[in-house]
Amino acid sequence: MDMDTPEQPVDMRLSIDPLYNIIVCKDCCISLPSEWVSTHLRDRHGITATHGQVARFLSLENDAMTVEQVEEWRKIMWVGKAVENIPVIKGIRCNLCQHSVVGKNVMKNHFSKQHKNFKRKRYSEACKVQLVFYGRLHKYIQVEEEEDMEIDIDE
Numbered sequence: 001m002d003m004d005t006p007e008q009p010v011d012m013r014l015s016i017d018p019l020y021n022i023i024v025c026k027d028c029c030i031s032l033p034s035e036w037v038s039t040h041l042r043d044r045h046g047i048t049a050t051h052g053q054v055a056r057f058l059s060l061e062n063d064a065m066t067v068e069q070v071e072e073w074r075k076i077m078w079v080g081k082a083v084e085n086i087p088v089i090k091g092i093r094c095n096l097c098q099h100s101v102v103g104k105n106v107m108k109n110h111f112s113k114q115h116k117n118f119k120r121k122r123y124s125e126a127c128k129v130q131l132v133f134y135g136r137l138h139k140y141i142q143v144e145e146e147e148d149m150e151i152d153i154d155e
């Protein structure tokens with residue numbers, strides 16, 4: 001994902017996902033734990049904003065998801081509704097452990113590391129995913145499919 005969008009937006013370009021209480025940067029299409037928001041705005045978008053200003057901008061009643069909460073969430077979160085303002089892309093899921101990735105080679109690696117004796121083609125399939133956090137919190141979640149979504153199961 002290209003994080004170096006040279007745009008200088010006038011507002012904070014943030015949204016809050018009401019379902020997960022996650023802050024999303026609409027320019028970068030990525031979610032941010034609340035501790036990262038000020039740094040992200042400064043480093044990526046040249047915007048100076050304190051934690052309190054961000055909370056006011058988003059009209060937060062409670063704190064949005066923190067690093068600690070994200071760490072817990074990403075351990076248990078495999079399939080769910082899409083996070084708002086983050087693109088849904090084509091991915092692959094592993095049916096043995098629910099891990100999801102983007103790219104066949106990444107899944108090949110996953111199988112050679114985690115499921116050596118299983119056939120990748122048999123135990124993985126196409127699905128819709130979102131990259132929800134980056135850096136050390138990097139995580140793809142599988143997006144619950146709507147009825148009209150067409151998914152190729154075979155390769």
Ligand SMILES: [Zn+2]
Binds near residue numbers: 027028045
């Ligand atoms: Zn951003």
Ligand SMILES: [Zn+2]
Binds near residue numbers: 096097099110
């Ligand atoms: Zn797996």
